[in-house]
Amino acid sequence: MNIAFIGLGNMGGKMVQNLLKTGATVYGFDLSQTAIAHFVEAGGIASDSPHDAAKNADIVITMLPAAKHVKEIYLAEDGVFTVLKQGSICIDSSTIDPQSIKDIAKIGAEKGIKVCDAPVSGGTIGAQAGTLTFMVGTDADLFEQVKSVLSSMGKNIVYCGEVGSGQIAKICNNLILGISMTAVAEGMALGAKLGIDPQILAGVINSSSGRCWSSEVCNPWPDVSANAPAGRGYSDGFATQLMLKDLGLAIEAAGQVKQPVLLAGLVQQQYQQLCMQGNAQLDFSSIIQQYLPQNSQ
Amino acid sequence: MNIAFIGLGNMGGKMVQNLLKTGATVYGFDLSQTAIAHFVEAGGIASDSPHDAAKNADIVITMLPAAKHVKEIYLAEDGVFTVLKQGSICIDSSTIDPQSIKDIAKIGAEKGIKVCDAPVSGGTIGAQAGTLTFMVGTDADLFEQVKSVLSSMGKNIVYCGEVGSGQIAKICNNLILGISMTAVAEGMALGAKLGIDPQILAGVINSSSGRCWSSEVCNPWPDVSANAPAGRGYSDGFATQLMLKDLGLAIEAAGQVKQPVLLAGLVQQQYQQLCMQGNAQLDFSSIIQQYLPQNSQ
């Protein structure tokens, strides 16, 4: 079984390493020659174009920055869909809006090509370790096939429903994540200002109804959660600008179905403000800086 | 050891039942004759006033609606402080702003009376079952004495630091709770509108970074969390008007120390809006109604 892997960047480049370890034949493409070089070094076969990568493939995996790239790769005049044979499977692991992947899947279906979405969580660390979570949107039959491929790159392969559902799950999760992180930042900063020990406060919250991933695993107050970005200057985490992007996708998708998302609308702008203040690359838990006086200095 | 228990309402009335089961001598007071009657039936001794209840007490426990009642009980001209002997202990389990209990404790200290705050979580169900969590603010020595008393009424007796810290911990926790519940409501309503199965969506969130108490234990979408209020028309939970009160305390405390709490400021008003729409008595997870079209009918 031949696989084409398109998009060998920060995430894709690490994911494909784990795929190659299974002994699979993988044709790869990326605009970056450095990315291609790393891929070839690990046993991959370089291709000159997405079209070229896909022409021998049974399965195509894409890992790209935004919906416009995904559409271009699949739907362009010389795109992947023009070369794939009937019955091929396309797995898009990019994080994009649900409607775009539904549109692509519909066009694929007309050509006998099966398309599913499988966005990930776990970041570059999970990509490298092969411990990503994949949220998969597809029909139940295809899921089993897709699962076996993705298992080499991830630990949890979660079935979310029909195509687009993987994206829906991811953006809804990240909407909650972005808001609850800001809530924890607000609560921790308030508690500290009122005089309680932040460690004790986090202990109470984490054994009570305020507990969440952001309070337990990634607490924005330094040195509360072991190994969290807050303890290392908010470096090496989930970048604020990526949270900004994901909230943007959630708001865009909400707009498409005329669904109000009040807190997301506000909190996205708080992350934009944080980026404006020079923190785009920091972990998104650095949102706590908006609640601390040093921010103004 | 004699105990005075002042405030025998929804919470206090159930708590004191567990205290009486230990065989303690308890003098009780409440403005409601019905409350007094239940208390006496369970073995308590009725008093004519807080002053009367406290006059033989080594320990006073108060469970009252708001700071003004707590101040009145302790500080009035014929208040509890006028009758207690040196070395007595006062435990206030009301939920009030941290500054008020600090002020009361300072006045108590001048009279040789030790005051600590011990607000609870767990609601009327926890009060009845004796499984409350007490968040205790006091010095380390007093904590051990207080702990043994409170253990008859609660399961977790958590040390939070000096007096006032129990209140701080509670309001910071509930600030995070109120916001994260609204975030979950927003995410669940969005997902459902976009077409994903709410059960599946909750499953993904609860195994990912969006997970929180509100998504796991008290999910606002009906029948996602077992036994949650959402499954029974949002009845028998933590009432919206109580969440409104607690967010108000958090915002008031934040104002006293000049600390901004942006999301709390907004979300409190959303709960006010929910109350205006006739839902003050419903569980606060009914905030999801603001994200559903039937709200307008």
Place this chain on the structure above:
Amino acid sequence: MNIAFIGLGNMGGKMVQNLLKTGATVYGFDLSQTAIAHFVEAGGIASDSPHDAAKNADIVITMLPAAKHVKEIYLAEDGVFTVLKQGSICIDSSTIDPQSIKDIAKIGAEKGIKVCDAPVSGGTIGAQAGTLTFMVGTDADLFEQVKSVLSSMGKNIVYCGEVGSGQIAKICNNLILGISMTAVAEGMALGAKLGIDPQILAGVINSSSGRCWSSEVCNPWPDVSANAPAGRGYSDGFATQLMLKDLGLAIEAAGQVKQPVLLAGLVQQQYQQLCMQGNAQLDFSSIIQQYLPQNSQ
């Protein structure tokens, strides 16, 4: 001088009537045959396509729903740009994001075609009466030419700066408008609930620092502003869904330049909520319904 007018809907159809009254030769196109029929009845010349309308034109005016339509009309393979002669002028009066019209203008410039943006305010009433305000983005030379054409359809032709500036002015104005309307709704509802006479309250505000267009001309409380939509069930005004669209454009443009807009992010979602509750067609001053208890009935 020949003019092509593309987009003869609610706004364009009324604008072109005033243009025709000047005796100009106007070639028109719309997808709706009814729209074409009205146009021909008033003396316009029907065209089969945008291309057909533009082929004899010195000036092209477009009035279309969204950026994608504007791009399509000008840039498609058989679009307007393929048929216009050098030195032609294109005036886009649609409300779209600033970047899109800048992009179109750049492509036009390469072909020797001058493009300017001239979005309007004044609604369908202003379009019919010929009293629109045009906010024009173009170079100073072209402005004089454009001004003479637009004067037949509007009363105020305002120079805003280089191409795109008309759109910028419009979306920034409407961002302020949408928020200040919500602020007035909040203030009027609060005052009424506190017991002041709404007429008196509006009088104080309008002679003080709270005064704004929304409090003076279009007060959301019924019968405070003469002839305002609030006095006729919020009908025949600036529809909530159009305010939603314009706030969306402001937020999109803000995102493109990484500029935070906190209140706009929130208020857009409030208008989305208002639409969800069935009020998309009502005047946007109906946002006051979110602050009144009958909303929940």
Place this chain on the structure above:
Amino acid sequence: MNIAFIGLGNMGGKMVQNLLKTGATVYGFDLSQTAIAHFVEAGGIASDSPHDAAKNADIVITMLPAAKHVKEIYLAEDGVFTVLKQGSICIDSSTIDPQSIKDIAKIGAEKGIKVCDAPVSGGTIGAQAGTLTFMVGTDADLFEQVKSVLSSMGKNIVYCGEVGSGQIAKICNNLILGISMTAVAEGMALGAKLGIDPQILAGVINSSSGRCWSSEVCNPWPDVSANAPAGRGYSDGFATQLMLKDLGLAIEAAGQVKQPVLLAGLVQQQYQQLCMQGNAQLDFSSIIQQYLPQNSQ
């Protein structure tokens, strides 16, 4: 006719100067000896206490920082109400919550003393120039008497309805003001970032539907409004901490009548954030700093 004036600070001290110019006999009290000295120098008669000031007075005017001071002055054991004769008039020009002045007026009425509220707008400049606006809450008969007294200190004496209505009008006005200023800050910062000339943008807004006091008279972008604080480093205006206080009063009053005020809830916290960043003394139009990147430096 003798007048007692209690509270001779930044505002009261300047107001009383204009009152003294009419030749009135004024007994004054303030805790500050400097304030008293200025008052005496201008012809006032110093008193040792509010009680002492009021004992010969037909009219009492109070200008105090907060409700607790107003309550103390009128209702204390040796307060003003204990010494005033029946038929006396009390005018409170402090800015406080409406309920407090209603409560005081009710107690006054039982003693035959008439109480009205008359908060001001116009700041220290208006106080000095005698051009304040007074928003008066009282019955229609008393209004005429009050008006003649206040006319020496203000230009506009506005009747707002029964007692408390002056406060209601003021806090509702300032609620709209605080939000619309933030909206203008957001719109101006967005426009500038998108590349339009701020002067041109303000011109368009001020002749369109976005116009408001904050865009016309006190535009937060430097040098757009003549003589606005923005042009002198945001000095000598309406201090951010006073806007914070007034929004706090509006939110408190809203809470008392269970009225939601979403934007006020959020915007108050933005002003708190601005204070935290060291700008409490600056004009409240400095809120634009939250939308500019230098804020983070």
